[in-house]
Amino acid sequence: MPSPDLCTEAEITVMVHAFYADVRRDPMLGPIFNEHVQDWDHHLAKLVDFWSSALRGTGRFSGTPMPKHAALPGLTPELFQRWLALFRETTAALPNRAMGEQAHMLAQRIARSLWYGYQLNRNPDAVPGDLARG
Numbered sequence: 689m690p691s692p693d694l695c696t697e698a699e700i701t702v703m704v705h706a707f708y709a710d711v712r713r714d715p716m717l718g719p720i721f722n723e724h725v726q727d728w729d730h731h732l733a734k735l736v737d738f739w740s741s742a743l744r745g746t747g748r749f750s751g752t753p754m755p756k757h758a759a760l761p762g763l764t765p766e767l768f769q770r771w772l773a774l775f776r777e778t779t780a781a782l783p784n785r786a787m788g789e790q791a792h793m794l795a796q797r798i799a800r801s802l803w804y805g806y807q808l809n810r811n812p813d814a815v816p817g818d819l820a821r822g
């Protein structure tokens with residue numbers, strides 16, 4: 689359950705900035721993000737809002753993650769697994785363990801649903817595959 693008691697806004701900002709710094713340096717994910725994200729300040733602010741809504745229940749995020757990801761060409765289960773592995777590293781390093789665990793669990797669920805939706809969008813006639821548990 690999201691709760692403002694789980695963590696502070698400052699902790700969310702630290703988590704999001706640390707994660708995307710790693711993503712941008714990553715050989716698999718970096719090129720995709722660097723190609724599609726023009727304004728990193730805007731992207732980071734959006735993701736802070738997203739995690740603030742997801743973890744603290746602030747309701748601040750207004751976005752459309754499914755169509756945004758469906759529009760990215762060439763996403764694969766390996767890329768989603770890589771995203772999750774990096775996010776797990778970030779969340780494992782957080783001193784606030786309750787926050788780290790909640791964030792990781794939510795990310796796994798959202799990654800699976802994004803991958804599912806991605807396949808339905810891009811390849812509607814095929815049976816969508818599941819994302820292996822990471």
Ligand code: HEM
Pocket residue numbers: 717720721724725734735738750751752753756757760763764767768771794795796798799802
């Ligand atoms: C292969 C894995 C992923 C890749 C390559 C990826 C890439 C991207 C890119 C390039 C954008 C910017 C799109 C744009 O502004 O047009 C974006 C937005 C976003 N991503 Fe991902 N992403 C991945 C997985 C995830 C996961 C697992 C989550 C959540 C746990 C997530 C959450 C978001 C959110 C909230 C946005 C902002 C959506 C919006 O502006 O409405 N992404 N992603």
